[in-house]
Amino acid sequence: MMDQADNLRNLINRNNLEQANKKVELSSRVITVTSGKGGVGKTNFSLNLAIQFSRFNKKVVIIDADFGLANIEVLFGILPKYNLADVLRGEKDVEEVLTDGPMGIKFISGGSGLKELSNITEKQLNYFINNFSYLDAISDIIIIDTGAGISKSVVNFIKASDETIIVTTPEPTSITDAYALIKTIKEESFGVIPDFKVVVNRADDDDEGDEIFNKISRASSKFLGVHLQNLGYIPYDKFLVKAVKHQQPATLCFPNCEFTKSIEKITNILMDVTVEQSSDKSGIRGFMKRLVNIFGN
């Protein structure tokens, strides 16, 4: 239960946040990482991408939106004290649920956040959205690692995002599920189609990566009128499997492996895009507002 002191503290915090935002006048780039089929490499991609971004001196926050399944924290080998659900309950500020990862990266564990989000009151909601604006002030890039599948929650996350990266593998099931996800988003978006980028993971080589991308891209453009951007491929790499077993990001413990090299290439492409998109970025505040609106319906 919140007492008066808590309320006051929240109020003060909120004012500080609003002032901080005004001063900084920045909004972070929000990138959602998702897939049709599960187990295709989203979480490993997200956290290694975060590490490469931090090598460009970008401040990165990862949000684990695969609620109920502790993905990011297991791969970092770090146990967070609090999670997103604590913020939604109004018991913690966003600041308090941020956990330190390597290379200055911070992450937020999802916990049972999604359940909380559907039961939230309007007052809690405003607190939540304002509280999240803090992330705009402390980060350049926010990466949201979602669960797999065409669940309502994943679809909502994509619809709220400015930028979505779909991860697929060359397996036919993964390809058709990626296409089905794009189709669902297109059907539910009523004209505002999100900007989709595609990564082909566990490909044999560049040629296979391109072939798989072209398959999805041709179908999307022909039948859905949705344009996809190719971010490139990531090869199958046993060093990534080793890194997972050690609960260490591959880009840190195997800086010269093929997996790391391909993440570097993809990061370079994404770094180039920033300038072009910076003008209409709405940051985490815009993202959260849209998300909450969508969930509220």
Ligand SMILES: Nc1ncnc2c1ncn2[C@@H]1O[C@H](COP(=O)(O)OP(=O)(O)OP(=O)(O)O)[C@@H](O)[C@H]1O
């Ligand atoms: N490029 C790769 N080379 C070799 N193995 C890989 C590669 N990418 C992923 N894997 C394997 O796939 C496993 C699942 O990866 P990850 O947890 O990142 O997938 P995910 O899409 O986040 O799964 P989920 O849908 O359950 O959240 C890894 O633990 C690893 O063994």
Ligand SMILES: [Mg+2]
């Ligand atoms: Mg995952």
